[in-house]
Amino acid sequence: MLIPHPLLGLRDAQEFVYLGDASLLNRPDGMAEGAAEAFGDYVYLRDNPAGVHRELWFHEQGDRSWLVVTRDTTTHEILGAELARDVALAAKGGAA
Amino acid sequence: MKGVLMRFSGFRVFKEALSGHKGWAPLWRNPDPQPEYDYVIVGGGGHGLATAYYLATTFRKSRIALLERGWLGQGNIGRNTTIIRSNYLLPGNEPFYEFSMKLWEGMEQAFNFNAMVSQRGILNLIHTDGQRDAYRRRGNAMLLAGADAELLDVAQVREMAPFLNFDNARFPIKGGLMQRRAGTARHDGVAWGYARGADLAGVDLIQNCEVTGFRIEEGRVRGVETSRGSIGAQKVGVAVAGNSSRVMALAGMRLPIESHALQAFVSEGLKPTIPGVITFGAGHFYVSQSDKGGLVFGGDIEGYNSYAQRGNLPTVEDVAEGGMALMPMIGRARLLRSWGGLMDMSMDGSPIIDKTPIEGLMLNAGWCYGGFKATPASGYCFAHLLATDTPHPTARALRLDRFARGYVIDEKGVGATPNLH
Known part of the structure; x- marks a missing residue:
């Protein structure tokens, strides 16, 4: 698999380490009401879809950036990649 | 063809060899689904077939259907490296796998089929x-x-x-570290042996029947929707490892898998x-x-x-x-x-055999890449749970809620990273 790194172009997936579902970017508030349940869900539960999946890859043997890669889990086709930093900031409503 | 009891023996093989092998019959029936069963098992792989077998034989239940999307033994029971062993460390796992090992040692005599357990x-x-x-x-x-x-x-x-x-x-x-009782088995033979044994005990093995939804009323499962129509059930057991997340999503559940x-x-x-x-x-x-x-x-x-x-x-x-x-x-x-x-791949590398928050709906999942050796005990313990509503003593730790409660069974100690287990 080749991952289209937004800064470095096509890179071999072997250079990356896989973490999993991109929802891991949305860490719950540890001080909020029901935080224990929210963290139980956050740490252990996954959607695990057959089809398009947004997931975190770390470019360990490259520029050491985190990417959000969109990939089809039924074909392994990679549909796109963004810097995880941009995704996280956009979710918070800030500028990249 | 129904009710044909075909026993295998050396004498039988000899006799058939002399008579042109004309006396062999299909190993199981191919029934149409009935509108209502007491027990519906989803998934015709090794674990589902073993569940149906023990539910019908050991626990003496009847009106059981097993639903399989494709053909029996299509999934991982036919695609593994055939290793059987019970060399685990943790108290939540080891008694379960040793129970499985003991069932391997007697299964061929029990279901009268050569699974080539070696x-x-x-x-x-x-x-x-x-x-x-x-x-x-x-x-x-x-x-x-x-x-x-x-x-x-x-x-x-x-x-x-x-x-x-x-x-x-x-x-x-x-x-x-040597375990001499461990070894290998003929993986397809295991599926066929359980399938034949379950069929002889009256289980309807229904192939080409994909579950497309669950009928859930007031927090209780009433049956399943399938590609061959609606089937009512008192209890539904899901054993579809590999696709557990997809099937349980039909019941609105997210899994630690x-x-x-x-x-x-x-x-x-x-x-x-x-x-x-x-x-x-x-x-x-x-x-x-x-x-x-x-x-x-x-x-x-x-x-x-x-x-x-x-x-x-x-x-x-x-x-x-x-x-x-x-x-x-x-x-x-x-x-x-x-x-x-x-x-x-589960979040602690260990499996799940448990009830779900939906009454009557039970789950057998999370086998990571160690499911084959567990086939007999998985089926036995899941049948125990379905039949008695209580976990088998060796499977008590394999709970669905152990993650949120902090009682994970993590042999490797790598935490909630499924790709490292």
């Missing part, structure tokens, strides 16, 4: 002092649970497997050379030799979510490197076939 032993190699300590502890845990375990020194390993690379600079072999692809390989047929199963944990490579002579081996999962039932070439290379490091002679053997299957 207790040729498994050898886990030791490379460092630290690993020897860990394996000694594991061996003691196995003995405490009633299993067998033996710590071998390097001379004993050399006698058993002289072809190993004992003087590898990075991973020199210093000994091994990711699906990953695992590859396995077989070489051309060679003369008998490997005495049992040998595992090289440091490089994650495991190998045995089939009765046909092919070396059957595998390694790590691919490491990213996948429903593709195939892997990629970097893992092939990685497995081949593991093989070369362990037994350089493997380099002269040609690879005949490779294939992939879908693993229910």
Whole structure:
């Protein structure tokens, strides 16, 4: 698999380490009401879809950036990649 | 054809050979679904078939249907490396796997079918002092649970497997943990034996019947919607490892599971050379030799979510490197076939046999890449849960809520990272 790194172009997936579902970017508030349940869900539960999946890859043997890669889990086709930093900031409503 | 009781025996084989093999009948019926059952089991793989078998025989239940999307034994029961063993460490796991080992030892007599269970032993190699300590502890845990375990020194390993690379600079072999009762079994034969046994006990094995939804009323399951119509049920047991997340999503549940692809390989047929199963944990490579002579081996999962039932070439290379490091002679053997299957990788590397928050709906899932050896106990314990509403004593720890409650069973101690288990 080749991952289209937004800064470095096509890179071999072997250079990356896989973490999993991109929802891991949305860490719950540890001080909020029901935080224990929210963290139980956050740490252990996954959607695990057959089809398009947004997931975190770390470019360990490259520029050491985190990417959000969109990939089809039924074909392994990679549909796109963004810097995880941009995704996280956009979710918070800030500028990249 | 219904009710045909066909017993297998040496005499029968002899008689059929003399009469042109005209007397063999199909091993099971091919019934249409009834509108209502007491028990519906979703998934016609090894675990589903074993569940149906024990539910009908040991627990004497009737009105049971097993629904399979494709054909029986289509999934991982037909795509594994056929290893059976009970060499686990943790108290939540080891008694369960030892129970499974004991069922393996008696299953062929029980269901009168040759599953080619061969207790040729498994050898886990030791490379460092630290690993020897860990394996000694594991061996003691196995003995405490009633299993067998033996710590071998390097001379004993050399006698058993002289072809190993004992003087590898990075991973020199210093000994091994041996379980002599472990071994291999004919994986398809296991599925067929359970299927035939379940059919003879009156279970409707319904193929080409995909579950498309659950009928849930007031928090209680009432049946399933399928590609062959609606089927009512008092209790529904789901055993569809690889696709557990997809099926349970139909009931509105999210699971502590990711699906990953695992590859396995077989070489051309060679003369008998490997005495049992040998595992090289440091490089994650495991190998045995089939009765046909092919070396059957595998390694790590691919490491990213996948429903593709195939892997990629970097893992092939990685497995081949593991093989070369362990037994350089493997380099002269040609690879005949490779294939992939879908693993229910759970968040602690251990399985789930439990009720769900939906009354009457029960789940058997999360087998990672160790499901084959568990087939008999998984079926027995799941049938126990379905029949009695209480967990079997050896499966009490395999709860669905253990993650949120902090009672994970993490043999490797790597936490909620499914691709590292």
